[in-house]
Amino acid sequence: MPTSKGKTLIEVTVVGPDRKGVVADITNFIFKSGGNIEKINQNVLRGLFGMQFEATFAEEISRKEIDFGLKQLAKKLSMEIKVHYQEPNRLQNVAIFVSKEPNCLVRLLQAKKSGRIRANIPVIIGSDATLKSIADDAGIPFYAVVHREQLKAENKILQLIEQYNIDLIVLARYMRILTPNFVWRYPNRIINIHPSLLPAFPGAYAYVQAYERGAKIIGCTAHFVTEDLDQGPIIYQESFKVSTSDTLDTIKKKGQELEAATLLDGVRLYLENKIEVYWGKVYVKEDR
16 A cells, blocks of 8 residues: 655554543644544444554654654553554565465465565464475465464464564465454455355355355455454455356365465455555556
């Protein structure tokens, strides 16, 4: 997501216990620093407050001053505040999250190698070590984050995301559900692939549901991740027809191949800055 010409764009995320005065204090700081807030979103869930906003600065800004000011606010408000600077002339850093299925990971790495997508992939994170050999062959650091407690797992992952300055997170059949505490930090920056044409057949057993219900067309959906499971804005979808000779196994095989292609197309659209999200809906920019 590049900056506007002549402007600096920053993304700020705020997460912590809900309390009064947070929005006013932070937005006032941005205004006094010469910034203008372009987009803002906030949520409260079971006492946890989350806010994300984009701010533009017409003049060149001092990162040191912005970072220091937000750090002081974080202490005052007992909140976690992160700032991400958009740098249009730098290749974006993509983190790939995986579990056991290799199809999507392999397709993304092939696309990177062939130049179909232009990005850095500095880290691969797994819920176990099943796919480590694929990362090793590609020369990419692999971290298996296997904590049973999701909070501990996410804390470790957050450290890695910050360490590698990640711009986009891709869930390549990552089979753990991310909590709002994690998702709110990366609004419209986490892309998932789901094995059905959402909003139908949510959850992990979409192909089984489709087969049992006798679906004649089956597909998959690349979408942004939100705190609502499998309900995020849809980026890209593809499908295939089910023949009378298909079995559950052949449907799964066809589906896995299509998942890899669909996820790649969704990621490519994002990296090429061809999509915008308004009111929970993805709009694809037309080529001019």
